[in-house]
Amino acid sequence: MSSATTPPDSDPTGRRRVHSMLKLYYGLNEEGTAAEQAESLDPCDINGPHFDPEVYLNKLRKECSLGELMDHESCMVKQIRSLDSDMQTLVYENYNKFISATDTIRKMKNDFKKMEDEMDCLSANMAAITEFSARISGTLQDQHAQITKLSGVHTLLRKLQFLFELPARLNKCLELQAYAQAVSAHRRARCVLQQYSHMPSFRGIQDDCHVIMEQLAQQLRQKFRDGGSSAKDLSECVELLLQLDEPAEELCDKFLSHAQSRLEADLQGLEVELKDSAVTDTDILEFIDRGCNEFVSSLCLVIASYQELFINRPQEGELASKNIPEMANGKLHVFVDTLAARYFSLVEQRIQEEKGVGDNSLLVRALDRFHRRLQAITKLLPGSAVPSHGTEIVVRAARERIKQYLSALQTFYHDSLTDVRQALAAPRLAVGGANATPSLPELLTSLSNFILNQLKSVLASVHLFTAKDITFSNKPYFKGEFCSQGVREGLVVSFIKFICQSSRQYCESAGDRGGSTPPALLLLLSRLCLDYETSTISYILTLTDEQFLVQHHTPVTPVTALCAEAREAAQKLLNHYVKVQGLIISQMLRKSVETRDWVNTIEPRNVRAVMKRVVEDTTSIDVQVGLLYEEGVRKAHSSDSSKRTFSVYSSSRQQIRYAPSYTPSAPMDTNLLSNIHKLFSERIDIFSPVEFNKVSVLTGIIKISLKTFLECVRLRTFGRYGLQQIQVDCHYLQMYLWRFVSDENLVHFLLDEIVGSAAHRCLDPSPMEQSVIEVICERG
């Protein structure tokens, strides 16, 4: 203990070392220890765990001098002392703590003893209480049973009272029209009454109740039938009736028939308007508006309240088992379908009356409204076919519209053609004022512009159907089929085809009816078709495709097919033009040959007037065709075509050819020679198709005319002067016609043939001198 009193507190580092060693001993690890541990591996570290006194001593002895060793020894002794004192302090502290703990335990022991006594006392008391309680409940048990019984009787009595009072109460309710209370009261009593109905008194009550309830039901039904009551009243009514076991089906029927009468009134109103619409001409938008506002909205109301009443009502108890919603739903569908069908037929009738193609937007808006309002029904009645029928109507209306537009376009086309026809006829009526009437190219451009503009405006009108703000425009029909089959094929392609076809009809009908169509119109149409082939068709179709974003799911008519058709029509028209013009000139020539007595004619002094007329007409045709068609190519002319001597006897070639005709000895030779000559000359196709240029057209006309001339000459018999007249005429034609044709040899050949045939058919073939012919022709 003495050593503990002198702790070497002077050295703080020594204290810390002691502290750490204690820590080490108790297994406490400090962060600082890691560094010390590294050193403490050294066996010479006196504080390390691996300290080896032998090694340490040896080391000291080897390394240190004596003085150092002495110092070291005294230091070591000092440290040992301080360590001893530390230890003593610790032991002392611990001892004190232990003593105080012993004192506390002793005190606790005394307290527990006291508590044990008290607990004993408590348990004794509890036993006494239990005993008392048991005794009390034993005494009270009888009374409790009696009370329970009494209360049961009380309830029963109250119930009975309720029952007995029921008829009176029901009556009162009936008087006060508190139907709901009456029904709930009756419902409560109903089972009991049913159960005890074998007892006379109860039976009486039941019967009374029955009578009253019957009355009540009657009143409810009356109320229901009157229908003037509000929706809420009505729904209450229905609910009560349902609770009164009224058959739900009947109720549905009644409700619906009631609604039907109102809706039919609406429909009749519409019908009347439909009939009057012809007189009062209300537009279709008003009609649809009225239909929507009156019929569709009240239909929606009916559907909504009906669903409220019969379908969406939470069903409880026995009512749930009857599957009312399903039945009611079926009825509703039938109801809605029948009424909607009538409505639709009215709407459709109205739409069909909409024939005027002036303003499409009105119809589209009306259809849009019609379609939009039907969406309400979709929301109310998800499974209903009504909206899809509505869409069908819209689709039908759109189809119908396209057809109407097509026919409108066709009428327009006919009308413009009639205008053109009149414009063409005008100059003939007023020869003096020819300048006032538009020329052929002007007519052509104005006609094609008219048609194009009309087509564009129709496209714009039809385009309304696919506008974004129109509800039905996103239906598949309007996205696909309407654009490709409807607008492109049904409208545009059909119209182009119609143009071609009607043009072709001009060729066919006019051919038989003797040129009822003015030839200029044929020429104009031919040019129109040709223009269509080259540019207009592709322009129109591109325009359509762009406007309607046509995606071709189904095969459509390609542009090339239409172009081919247009070209064919143009070709036919031009061919026909040639035929008609050829026929006109042919007729002139034919009449001139047939009506003349060629045997007894006088010596020719002039070119016949008809030949001048032929040349004049040909020139005017040339001008006419030149207005619309290009010049075209022709074979090179001989330097002096008009002066060519083609007459039978002046050219040496023909001298050989025809001279033998007058030597009776050799008729065979003539024929042989001329036939051989024919074999080698070019064959002429009189009615061959012409090309799209002026020269080809004129060549065709001249070919036809001269061929007719030839055929007529072959049927006649000529005198001497008759032949000479033909010579003069042919020379005159030769002088003027060569310039119109592609190959002047053709004219030469045909005219040679004519003169040759005339000579052959001549009784006294003595031809005129070429010089005389020339003089006559130049004079005329």
Next chain:
Amino acid sequence: MEDDAPVIYGLEFQARALTAQTAETDAIRFLVGTQSLKFDNQIHIIDFDDENNMINKSVLLHDAGEIWHISGSPAEKAVLTTCYSKTSESRVLTCAAVWRMPPEWESGSHESPDDSSNNPQTLELLCHLDNTTHGSVACVLWEPMGDGKRVISLAENHVLLWDLQESSTKATISSSATLEGKGQLKFTAGKWSPHHNSTQLATANDTAIRGWDLRSMSQIYCIESAHGQLVRDLDFNPNKQYYLASCGDDCKVKFWDVRHINEPVKCLEEHSHCLQCHMILQKSF
């Protein structure tokens, strides 16, 4: 037949009249009438021997004038009619006459065909169909399948029905009809329908085709503007009574149902040259 070379027969003169010898049932025989202003015209009798693919010909002299139409009697092989133009007093008139072939032509031609052309026999005139009051005759039609007693001549705008009496040596007009209208109407062709007991006739003038009932001598139908240009010829379908074919200068052949005359039943437009069709030989339709 297809393997055989085509048979060609050449005439000295131009010719416009050709007919089959209707009464001849055994041989295939055609009659051709020539047209020549300067020489005596001829009738060539052409026999086609289809077994040997050969042609035999004989020539008869027809010195009355150039022949525009020829037609054989349906009853007698040797009897035929011609329409010929006669130039007299510097006026050309087409007349019609009934002729009989000389009985010896057949034997003569077979023995020496060369001789017959050098020394042709002349037709025997039976009678004239006197047309001085009616103008030029376009054609003469025999009653089809008749007894050779009735002919029709089409003269200018008149239809004349003749009865031939005393073995065709005398002809009298039994009835006639006249086509009235503005302008100078002139029949160009005609055919006597073999149907309806031979009571119908079809004629062509200019671009119109007309049907006539021979009992009343009145027009029963008229196809105005049947062709764009002159109607050249027409013929009936021998098998179908209402069908009629026509050809015209507009290069078309059209088939008509005379009950529906607004539109042709069919229209052929294959030719690009004037049709010079003088006889439509229909076999079937």
